[in-house]
Amino acid sequence: MGNVADVDALSRPRARQSRVRRFVSGAWQRYPGALVILGLLILWEIAGELQLFAFLPSIREIVDAGVTLLERPDVWRSWGRTLLEVFVGTAIAVGLGFVLGVSMAQSRVVEALFGLYVDLFQSAPVSAFVPVIGLVFGLGYSAIVATVTIFAFFVFTVNTYTGVKNVDPRLIEMARSFGAGRVAVQFRVVIPAARPMMLTGLGLAVGRGVNGGILGEMLISIVGIGGLLMYYGGAFQEDFVFALVFMVLIIAVVLMSLIQRLADKYEERMR
Amino acid sequence: MDAGDGTSPGGAAVVQPRPALVKVRAPGREWWFLPLRILSVVVLLGAWQAFGGQERSGIEFLPRFSDVVQGLVSLVQDDEFWRATRDTVQVLVLGYALTVVVGIPIGVVMGAKHIVRRALRPLVGILLATPIAPLVPILIIMLGIGISARVATIFILAVPILIENTAASVATVPRRLVDMGHSFGASRRQLAMAVIVPASLPGIFAGLRLAAGRAVVGMVVGELIIASAGLGQLIQLYSTTFDAPKLFATVVAVLLIGLGAVQLVQIAERRSGRWRR
Amino acid sequence: MSDGHRRVRVDSVTKLFPNAQGGTFTALQDVTFDVGDFEFLSIIGPSGSGKTTLLRILGGLEFPEHGAVVIDEAEVRGPGRERAIVFQDFALLPWRSVLGNVVFPLELRRVAKGERDRRAHEAITLVGLAGFEDYYPNMLSGGMQQRVGLARALAVEPEVLLMDEPFGALDAQTRTVLQDELLQIWERDRKTVVFVTHDMAEAVFLSDRVLILSANPGTVHRVVTVELPRPRLDELRRTAEFADLVGDVWETLQTLTR
Ligand SMILES: Nc1ncnc2c1ncn2[C@@H]1O[C@H](COP(=O)(O)OP(=O)(O)O)[C@@H](O)[C@H]1O
Ligand SMILES: [Mg+2]
Numbered sequence: 001m002g003n004v005a006d007v008d009a010l011s012r013p014r015a016r017q018s019r020v021r022r023f024v025s026g027a028w029q030r031y032p033g034a035l036v037i038l039g040l041l042i043l044w045e046i047a048g049e050l051q052l053f054a055f056l057p058s059i060r061e062i063v064d065a066g067v068t069l070l071e072r073p074d075v076w077r078s079w080g081r082t083l084l085e086v087f088v089g090t091a092i093a094v095g096l097g098f099v100l101g102v103s104m105a106q107s108r109v110v111e112a113l114f115g116l117y118v119d120l121f122q123s124a125p126v127s128a129f130v131p132v133i134g135l136v137f138g139l140g141y142s143a144i145v146a147t148v149t150i151f152a153f154f155v156f157t158v159n160t161y162t163g164v165k166n167v168d169p170r171l172i173e174m175a176r177s178f179g180a181g182r183v184a185v186q187f188r189v190v191i192p193a194a195r196p197m198m199l200t201g202l203g204l205a206v207g208r209g210v211n212g213g214i215l216g217e218m219l220i221s222i223v224g225i226g227g228l229l230m231y232y233g234g235a236f237q238e239d240f241v242f243a244l245v246f247m248v249l250i251i252a253v254v255l256m257s258l259i260q261r262l263a264d265k266y267e268e269r270m271r
Numbered sequence: 272m273d274a275g276d277g278t279s280p281g282g283a284a285v286v287q288p289r290p291a292l293v294k295v296r297a298p299g300r301e302w303w304f305l306p307l308r309i310l311s312v313v314v315l316l317g318a319w320q321a322f323g324g325q326e327r328s329g330i331e332f333l334p335r336f337s338d339v340v341q342g343l344v345s346l347v348q349d350d351e352f353w354r355a356t357r358d359t360v361q362v363l364v365l366g367y368a369l370t371v372v373v374g375i376p377i378g379v380v381m382g383a384k385h386i387v388r389r390a391l392r393p394l395v396g397i398l399l400a401t402p403i404a405p406l407v408p409i410l411i412i413m414l415g416i417g418i419s420a421r422v423a424t425i426f427i428l429a430v431p432i433l434i435e436n437t438a439a440s441v442a443t444v445p446r447r448l449v450d451m452g453h454s455f456g457a458s459r460r461q462l463a464m465a466v467i468v469p470a471s472l473p474g475i476f477a478g479l480r481l482a483a484g485r486a487v488v489g490m491v492v493g494e495l496i497i498a499s500a501g502l503g504q505l506i507q508l509y510s511t512t513f514d515a516p517k518l519f520a521t522v523v524a525v526l527l528i529g530l531g532a533v534q535l536v537q538i539a540e541r542r543s544g545r546w547r548r
Numbered sequence: 549m550s551d552g553h554r555r556v557r558v559d560s561v562t563k564l565f566p567n568a569q570g571g572t573f574t575a576l577q578d579v580t581f582d583v584g585d586f587e588f589l590s591i592i593g594p595s596g597s598g599k600t601t602l603l604r605i606l607g608g609l610e611f612p613e614h615g616a617v618v619i620d621e622a623e624v625r626g627p628g629r630e631r632a633i634v635f636q637d638f639a640l641l642p643w644r645s646v647l648g649n650v651v652f653p654l655e656l657r658r659v660a661k662g663e664r665d666r667r668a669h670e671a672i673t674l675v676g677l678a679g680f681e682d683y684y685p686n687m688l689s690g691g692m693q694q695r696v697g698l699a700r701a702l703a704v705e706p707e708v709l710l711m712d713e714p715f716g717a718l719d720a721q722t723r724t725v726l727q728d729e730l731l732q733i734w735e736r737d738r739k740t741v742v743f744v745t746h747d748m749a750e751a752v753f754l755s756d757r758v759l760i761l762s763a764n765p766g767t768v769h770r771v772v773t774v775e776l777p778r779p780r781l782d783e784l785r786r787t788a789e790f791a792d793l794v795g796d797v798w799e800t801l802q803t804l805t806r
Contacts, residue, residue, distance in 0.1 A: 033394065037394055113311040124529050128526060131510035135333075233409070238412045249397070249400070448639055450609055451635060454608070472643070
């Protein structure tokens, strides 16, 4: 509680309503978010069918394009390639970020050595590096993986660092008092306590990784899903572009929310 | 105690020492922290200098540090660079201004009205998770390769985080402060301007800071993909002509603009946030 | 003391809240009482008996489902200029100085700057905070913060002062000091006060009458009249009459909490 909204939530006498009105207002009360999105999609469909905007395809056309895309094996191969790049790149980022984040949080020496760069790049537009990555890593598979890694690395490192820094020192003292050694403290107190933060970081890292992978494909080597996007965009086939964007969106949102759900579960358990 | 007559009224009241107004972020109290940090920078640049400029297996091409510095020097003397910079900054300012003007009011209404919050939250959540890169081709199709597609890229990337932060901080303004305002007869407008907005200012500024970071990202992504103007076009140009020193130098310039933008918001934040601990 | 004129009339007030099961919960049922002109009335009761709810209704922050609150022949329909609330958790604006907090309601009422500052300084001096005008709430102890809350309420020169466990968050020592000071201020400038507390000694020490609420649902259980002479000084706390009255209230509350 304790919020502003409650102030006006009081005192609105309920008028008698027809059954339809009651159903609509009931649904609105219960699922306002879904209804807003549904409403936007309907408006979109209408605008698309009526061709109100020159380049706005209707939802139906986008779905058709999506079905066409899914029937083509080369599109599946592109997805396979992109997801593999994202997976490998994020895994490298998480591995490196875990080591760096945990050690930076607990050692002032490590923090002195690396903290500056993490600070600088966590909110820096790493996208600016993409052409540089192309130059350094060539135009192949490794360049895209490197792009994903750079995109995902800093969020995960910062979240890990923050999670470990915020571990309640009393818990560590408690563990010590029961005879836990350095290693036991790390594995039984510090890392479990920091796990929700790390999982949140992982969710963000995957989101950025997808973004980085596609950007890399668009700018460096025109392969995978990013390549398809560039191709259809250049050919002004906006229904295909929208279909691909929706696929990317769905995959990114599903991946991120799965990870976030895992994080919430841990967090709940720790409360 | 440095005010009044030097006695604490009522005996039991104690004044805590006046806290520092600006929190000094830890560069470390240890004497060796800063030297070590400098050492790490020196070693990094030294390694870059030593390993750069050669073709190695796996690494195609990395200019030496000194080459990049030279590239930077020649860039700064180049009118083309300054024209591109002005163009880029202009788009950034436009996109960010649009973000602020649209994002804060929506966020305030979302924070204050429960039903609006529930209605818009999923949409904002989806926008937050949307990868920006694939959207740019759509924006190009719809808006052309002019300034508006770049502004739109910035806006789409930056506005959800500002809305989210503003709404969250307005929604958590302590109930007692709202009650207090009501009890003294504040009108809706007075309540919003004198209580709710100031009380949620820390959260709004956090949103402004994050939005500035994302705005810069949007600026870069937009320019790289659209590649019709600004520093993004220069980056594309230098990367296709393999002018590595200038490419690196331009990237550094972009990073500096990004840092500068976020820094500006932080300065404003510090100015406004004096009352906080 | 009450001179017979009724300033505040609470007339069979019933307040319902939605409960977690989707039904309603009766927080206050048929609560009826008067507060006389310049009377100091305390409301005491077990937690959950609706004290805060009742005070919020008096303040116009909450509205009863049945019944009404009438002040000076007018039904309360919202916050009003003749009332001011002192909040339990102070409710100070952390971004405003002491002075800024005290002038806040005067700004809302568009009182001219000079007048505003004069009245604020007067109130600040009255609560013993002269010299602390430029301090920010987080630099002050709890006792001093509530003095600011009190000064803010006094600055609007209300006829009815509503206080919800104003000293509840303070340590025992500070609490008695502030009780003494509140009485001194009240002696000098009498107002009608409704004072919610869960501290029996506090209720007896301050009040002309103590209203005891019972819980589930909140109803008026008993009204104890405190015939102790005024002005009341600290010594009063150590007299037998005082102890007897507190004991009386204590026994009543015992039967309610069982
Ligand atoms: N906004 C509300 N919504 C639902 N129940 C409430 C609300 N405010 C108070 N109550 C309920 O009303 C009862 C009385 O609360 P309150 O007035 O705070 O009691 P007291 O101040 O005497 O402890 C409690 O049971 C409380 O849970
Ligand atoms: Mg209460």
